[in-house]
Amino acid sequence: MNELIVRIAARGDGVTDSGRHVAFGVPGDALLEDGALAPGPHHQEPPCRHFHECGGCQLQHADDEAYRGYLVSRVETALAQHELAAEIREPHLSPPRSRRRATLRALKEGKGAVIGFNAAKSHQIVDMRECHILRPELFTLIAPLRALLATLLPARRTAEVHMTLVDQGADLLLKGVDPDGLDAIEALNEFAGANAIARLAIDRGLGPETMFEPDAATVTLSGTAVAFPSGGFLQATEDGERALVDSVAQVCAGARTADLFSGLGTFALAVGARYAAEASRDAAAALKRAAPTMALEHRDLYRRPLDTKELSSFDAVILDPPRAGAEEQIAALAASRVSRIAYVSCNPATFSRDARILVDGGYKLDWVKPVGQFRWSTHVELAAAFSR
Template identity: 70%
Template sequence: MSEPIVRIAARGDGVTDSGRYAALAAPGDMLLADGTVEPGPNHQQPPCRHFPECGGCQLQHVADDAYRDYLKDRVAGALTQHGLATEIRDPHLSPPNSRRRATLRALRAGKSLVIGFNAERSNRIVDMRECHILRPELFELIDPLRHLLATLLPLRRTGEVHLTLADQGVDVALKGVEAEGYEAAEALTAFGDANGLARLSLDEGHGPEVRYEPEPATITLSGMAVALPIGAFLQATGDGEAALVEGVREACGGASRIADLFGGLGTFAFALGGEIVAAEAARDAVLALQSAARRAGRPITADHRDLYRRPYDVKELAGFDAVVLDPPRAGAEEQVKQLAASAVPRIAYVSCNPATFARDAAILAAGDYKLDWVRPVGQFRWSTHIELAASFSR
C-alpha cells in the first residue's frame, strides 16, 4: 500500500500517518508498497556530491519551505510533550556556505590523507571535495591542509581540525598531530603565512599551543572586537547570530539591568543596553569579555561562575529587569528553578536543543511565566540541529 510522507522525524527520516519511516524522504513524497520513495513537490536535488554519505548534512533533499516546517514542528512537538503551546514564528534559515566554524577529522593512510566530516552515524571520514555549508574561506583551506597534515599526522592516526573564521582570517586548531623540530616549526609558520591565517595552534595532548599568530585573534560581536580564545564558543553563522540577537533584544524589552547567564564572549551582552552582569564558567571567555567591556567603557560586569554548580538564587536575581539564558545542550534546569521562584519580569532564552528547552519552559510556566513566542533558527543548514530564541514574561 502506498502512503504519503506527512512529516520529517527528529533524525531526518520521512514518516507516514501510519508510522512507516523512510530514509531520504520529504513531506509530499509517496512511500510505495515496496519501500521505495516516489519524490513529491518538496523533494529537491541535493546540491552536494557527498550527500547523503557525509554526516555534515541530513536534509539536503528537502526544499526550503518543508525544511522550515520541520524546524517549527520540532519545536512545537517538544513543547506539546510538556503541555505547552505558543506562537512559533517563521524560522530564520542561514544560507548555503555560511558556516564560520566547523570541526573536521583527518586520517593518513599510506601516502594519502583524507579530511572531512564523518559519514552519517559512522567514524569513517568522507574525503571532502566540495562543501555547500562552509564559508569559502574555510573550504579553501582543505587542500592546503591535506598537504600539511600528510607531513604531520602519524600513520593511521586520526586528527582533528577546528576551523573558525576570526576577524583577521581563519583560526586553525590542530589536535592529534606531531610537529617536532625546526623543520616542522618552519612548515607551520610558512603555512600560516601562505594562507593568511589569523592563528595556527597545535594540541599534542597537553592543551593547545599557539604556533602562528601575527596579531591577536579577535571576533567582532555587535561592533565590539573581543579576543577570541582557542576553542571558544561562537554561533555557527553570522546571520544566525544576528537573528538570535534580534530575538533577545525584543524579549528583554529595553530592560535597564540584565543578567546574561552562560554569557560566553558577550554575544548578547554587547548587543544590549543598560547595566549587565554576564556570568560564564570558561575563564578565558570571562577575561576576554571583561577586557573588551573595559576598553569600550561599557557597564558590563563579568562573573566567573559555573551556573550548573552555583546558579543565581532568588535573592541574587532580585533587581534584574531581565535575564538572558543561553545554556549548552543540557539546558539550565537548576538555574531555571531559581528563576521560576523569582520576580524577574522578562526572560530571553536561547537554546540549541528543543527537548531541554521545552523541559525548562515547563518549569518556568509552573512558576507563572508566560511563553510569549519562539523563533527557530536554522544555523546548521540542511541538518537536524535546531537553535531557537524565546521570550518569557510575568
Template identity: 60%
Template sequence: MSMIVRVAARGDGVTDDGRHAAFAAPGDTLTETGGVVPGPHHQTPPCRHFPECGGCQLQHLDDETWGGFIIDRVASALDAHGIATTIRAPALSLPRTRRRATLHADGKGGRVALGFTEEKSHAIVDMRECHILAPELFALVAPLRSLLARLGLRRRADVQLTMTDRGADVLIAGFSPDGLAAAEAITAFAGTHGLARLSVDDGLGPETRWEPEPTTVTLGGVPVPFPPGGFLQATPEGEAALVAAVLEAVGTPAATADLFAGLGTFALALPGRVYAAEGARDAIGSLKAAANANQRLIFGEHRDLYRRPLIPAELDRFDAVVLDPPRAGARDQMEALTVTRAPVIAYVSCNPSSFARDAQILVEGGWRLDWIQPVGQFRWSTHVELAARFSR
C-alpha cells in the same frame, strides 16, 4: 502507495500510516516495496557526499520543508510537556555561510583524509566539496590535507576552523608536530593562506604556532579576543537573528543578567548595565578584557552555573535575564528563575528538548511563554536552535 506527510526528528520521512522512509520529503510517495517517488518538495541534493557525510541530513528537502521541519521539532518538544505558544517562521541560514566547523583527519599510508564523519559512524568522508562551509574555510581543506601529510600525521586528529576578524583560525587537536621542519612548514602554510592564527593541542591545552596579530571576533560592535577553540555562533545570520530576538524580548532594561555568557554575544549587544556569568575561564576573560577596553558597563564573573547557580536574591536585582545554556539546558538554574522578581526572561537554546523541559518548570511557576523564534544555523541539519521570551 502511501504519502509522506512529515519528517521525523532524525530526518526520516513518515507516511500517513506511520511507515518511515529514509531521505523522503513531505509530498513524496512511498511504494509498497519501499521505493520513494519524489514529490514537489523533494530537491536533488547538491553535494556529491550526501547522504554519506554526517554534516548534512536534509539536503533532499527544499527550504519550505526544512523550515517546516524546524517548526515541527520545536512544537513536538513543547507538546511533550503540555506547552503551546506562538512559533514564528524560522530564520534560515543560506548555503556556504557556516563560519565554524570541526573536521576530522586521519593519516594512513602517507595519505590524509579530512572532512566530516559519516552519519552514525567514525569513518571520515574525505571532503572534496561542501555546500555549507563558508568559501574561505572550504578553500583551506585541500591545503590542510597536504600540510598534515607533510607533517607526518599517522593517527586521528581534529581540525577546528573558525572565521575571525583577521581571517581563519585553525586549531589542530590531537597532534602536535615538533622540530624545525614542522615549524617552517606551519609558518609557510599560515603565511601563504593568510591565517589569523594556527594552534596545536596535544591534550595539554592549545599552543599557538602562528599569530602575527591578536585574533578577535566582533560582537556587538566590539572586537573581542578570540581564544583558540572558542565558541562562536555558526553563521553571522544566525547570530544576528538570535541577538535580535533577545533584544526584542528584553526591551530596554537598566540592568540585565546574562547567564552562560560565553564571549559576550548577547552581553555586548544589551543596553544598560550587564552582569555576565560564564564557566569557561578563557571566554569570560576575553569578554572582560573587551568590555574594559571599550568602557562597556559589563561585570563579568567566572562562575560555574551548574555548581553555583544564581539564587533569587541575586536575580531580583535585574530587570531582565538572558540565558544561553549548553545542550543540557539549565535545570539547576530554573528553581531560582521561577521565583525571581525580574519581569522577563530571554532563553536561547540549541536543544528543543531540554528547552521544553525547562520551559515547563517556568510555566508551572507562573511564567508565560510569549513566543519562540526558531533559527536554522546548521544548514540541512536536524540541529535546531531558538530564542524565546517568558514574562510574568
C-alpha cells in the same frame, strides 16, 4: 496502497501517516507499494556529491519550505511532550556556504591524508572535495590542510581540525597533531603564512599552544572587538547570530538585564547588559577586557546558580546554556520576580523541560523562533520569550 510522507522525524527520516519511517522522505513524497519512494513537490536534488555519505548534512533533499516545516515541527513536538504550546515565529534559515566554524576530522592514509566530516553513524571520514555549508574562506583551506597533515601525521593517526573565521581570517586549532622537530614546525609556519591564517594553534592533549599569530585574534560583536580564545565558541553563522540577537533584544529592550552563560558577550554586548556570568575563564576574561564597565563574574551556574536575592536586581535575564539546558538556574528563576526571560537554546528537548519549570512557576511562554544555522542538518536552535 501508497502512503504519503507527512513529516520529517527528529533524525531526518520521513514519516508516513501510519507511522512508518522512510529514509530520505519529505512531506509530499509517496511511499509506493513496492517500497520505492516517489518524490513530491518538496523533494529537491541534493547539491553536494557527498550527500547520502557525509554526516555533515542530513536534509539536503528537502527544499526550504520542507526544512522550515521540520524546524517548526521539532519545536512543537518538544513542547508538546511537556504539555506546552506557544506562538512559533517564522523560522530563520542560514543560506548555503555561510558556516563560519566547523570541526573536521583528518586521517593519515598511505602517503596522503583525508579530511572532512565523519560519515553518517560512522567513524569513517568522508574526504571533502566540495562543501555547500562552509564559508568559501574555510573550504579553500581543505586542500592545503590535506597536504600539510600528510606530512605531520603518523600512519593511520587521526586528528581534529577546528576552524573558525575571526576578524583577521581563519583561526585553526589542530588537535592530535604533534610536530616533531624543526622541519615540522617550519612546515606549520610556512602553511600559516602562505594561506593568510589568522592564528594556528596545536593541542597535544594539554590545551592549545599558539604556533602562529601575527595579530591578536578577535571577533567583533555588536561593534566591539573581543579577544577570541583558541577553540572558543562563536555562533555558527553571522546571519544566524543576528537573528538570535534581534530576538533577545526584543525581550530585553529597556530592561536592567543579566546575561547568564554569556560566553564572549554575543548578547550582553548587544543589549548593554549590566551583569554577565560565564564558566569559561578565557571567555570571561575576554569579555571583561572588552567591556570593563560591565559587572562580570567567572561563575559555574550549574554549581552556583544565581539565587532569588541576586536575581532581584534585574528586570530581564538572558540564558544561552549548553545542550544540557539550565535546570538549576531555571529553578531559581521560576521562584524569582524577574519579569522577562530571553532563552536561547541549541536543544529543543532540554529547552522544553526548562520551559515547563518556568511555566509552572508562573511565567508565560510568549513565542519561540526556530533558527536553522546548521543548514540541512537536524540541529535546531531557537530563541524564546517568557514573561510574567
